[in-house]
Amino acid sequence: MKLAILSRGPELYSTQSLLRAALDDGHEVMIVDHSMCKLVIEDKPSVYFGYNNLNDLDAIIPRVGSSITYHGASVIKQFETMGVFTTVKSECLLQARNKLKSMQMLMAGGLKVPRTVFGHHSTPASELLDHFDEGKLIIKLLHGTHGLGVILAENKKNAEPMIETLQRLKERFILQEFIAESKGSDLRAIVVGGEVVASMKRVAQPGEFRSNLHRGASSIPVKLSAEEEKAAIKATQILGLGVSGVDMLQSDRGPLILEVNPSPGLEGIETTTHIDISGKIMHYIHSELDFRKITSNLF
Ligand SMILES: Nc1ncnc2c1ncn2[C@@H]1O[C@H](COP(=O)(O)OP(=O)(O)OP(=O)(O)O)[C@@H](O)[C@H]1O
Ligand SMILES: [Mg+2]
Numbered sequence: 585m586k587l588a589i590l591s592r593g594p595e596l597y598s599t600q601s602l603l604r605a606a607l608d609d610g611h612e613v614m615i616v617d618h619s620m621c622k623l624v625i626e627d628k629p630s631v632y633f634g635y636n637n638l639n640d641l642d643a644i645i646p647r648v649g650s651s652i653t654y655h656g657a658s659v660i661k662q663f664e665t666m667g668v669f670t671t672v673k674s675e676c677l678l679q680a681r682n683k684l685k686s687m688q689m690l691m692a693g694g695l696k697v698p699r700t701v702f703g704h705h706s707t708p709a710s711e712l713l714d715h716f717d718e719g720k721l722i723i724k725l726l727h728g729t730h731g732l733g734v735i736l737a738e739n740k741k742n743a744e745p746m747i748e749t750l751q752r753l754k755e756r757f758i759l760q761e762f763i764a765e766s767k768g769s770d771l772r773a774i775v776v777g778g779e780v781v782a783s784m785k786r787v788a789q790p791g792e793f794r795s796n797l798h799r800g801a802s803s804i805p806v807k808l809s810a811e812e813e814k815a816a817i818k819a820t821q822i823l824g825l826g827v828s829g830v831d832m833l834q835s836d837r838g839p840l841i842l843e844v845n846p847s848p849g850l851e852g853i854e855t856t857t858h859i860d861i862s863g864k865i866m867h868y869i870h871s872e873l874d875f876r877k878i879t880s881n882l883f
Contacts (some may be wrong), residue, residue, distance in 0.1 A: 585612070585642045585643060586612045586640060586641050586642050587606050587611050587613045587614075587617050587641065587643050587644070587869070588615070588616045588638065588644045589640065589644075590615075590644055590648065591615055591617065592619055592645055594615045596647075596848070597851035597854075598641070598851060599615060599647060599852040599863070601850050601851075601854060602647075602763045602865065603615065605679045605865065606866055607862065618639065618646070618655065619655060621638075622858070623659065623662045628666075629666050630662075630664070631662050631663060631664050631805075638663075639665070639669050642668065642871075643669040643670065643671070643873065644670045646677065646847065648672075648790050648846075648858055649847070650727075650729055653677065653678065657674045657678050658674070658678065660677060661674035666696060669869065669876065670810055670867070671826040672826060672827060673825075673826075673828070674717060675824070676824040676825050677847075680823050680825060680844055680845070683758075683843065684702055684726060684758065686823060689822055689823065693819075694818075695819055696788045696815070696837060696838055696839065696840050697841050697842075698835075698840050698842070699715070700759070701715045701716070701758065701760075706751075709747040709748050709751070711742045712747060713747070713759070716740065716759065717739060720736060720738055721736075721739075721740070721743055721759060721760065721761060721762050722734060722737075723743060723746055723747065723750070723757055723759055723760075724758050725750075725756070726756040727756070730799070731794035734794055736762065743747060754769070763833045766834050768792060768793050768794075769788065769795050770795045770833050771786075771832045771834065772786060773816035773823050773829070773830045774830075775816055775820040775828045775829075776826070776827070776861070777826060777864075777867075777868035778821065780808060780816055781864045782805075782853050782854075782859040783805070783806055783807070783830060784803045784804060785804050786804070787801055788853075789801060789802075803867065805856055810853075811839060815830075819841050823844050823846075825846055827846075827848070829845035829848025829849075830844050831843045
């Protein structure tokens with residue numbers, strides 16, 4: 585197979601891990617910085633990486649950071665129109681990066697999510713807060729990442745000035761019930777080709793409620809319950825992703841989906857679980873391409 589890993593960081597752990605797995609499998613592989621790709625739309629589509637016409641790829645593995653989602657999605661779409669297989673479709677990347685829309689889709693698909701409230705910045709804070717019981721609650725920027733932009737308010741009175749400040753700044757945010765039972769931990773499941781291939785529990789540092797590894801959390805491998813596994817697979821399926829990282833909170837009413845990441849980092853999960861996730865991604869691409877070949881021969 586001839587593969588391209590779309591990545592702006594050739595030195596990054598995830599890029600290197602995928603590169604090694606592709607080479608181990610005997611594939612021809614290149615790292616393509618999608619920010620340097622030009623898309624030519626005329627009688628037939630093409631993608632140029634510098635002066636290099638990328639017209640003979642079998643598959644791409646997009647690793648698109650959130651700051652360049654739109655450009656990344658446009659590059660992926662171009663490859664899709666050229667018939668190149670992608671582990672993350674353009675529409676699905678855009679959908680998964682829209683946290684509010686993703687939550688709406690997950691809920692509509694029957695999955696449980698924490699109670700979440702969103703309103704226009706002109707809505708009085710007290711009205712938004714009326715949807716919650718007394719006690720702690722979470723305020724979350726829609727464009728936050730790595731735990732930055734997630735605030736824990738001790739009570740509604742505390743939350744009110746924070747909400748008003750964000751509204752004044754015209755920041756888009758959601759309010760969410762605080763899931764105390766998760767005790768500063770969450771689950772991360774990696775789903776590849778409709779199967780959970782690895783899972784870990786992330787535990788926040790003492791005194792911290794955010795369990796992001798970037799915020800100093802620790803991680804241990806875990807085996808998911810049947811319900812958690814089913815929820816992770818279904819969430820990935822609803823968002824149409826071939827590869828995903830599903831974040832869940834363990835609550836009294838079962839797993840609650842926090843987010844489905846279309847470009848999950850591999851370093852934390854591979855080093856925690858010692859599972860070769862990149863190898864599993866290669867295997868998945870292989871079987872998808874084989875399936876394509878068989879079906880194209882049939883019709
Ligand atoms: N409703 C909640 N109740 C309890 N803890 C929460 C809740 N929402 C988030 N947290 C904690 O805060 C952490 C960060 O939240 P979240 O994953 O929503 O944002 P993020 O990590 O900044 O975004 P991204 O996952 O896109 O990088 C979670 O991993 C979890 O530990
Ligand atoms: Mg997160």
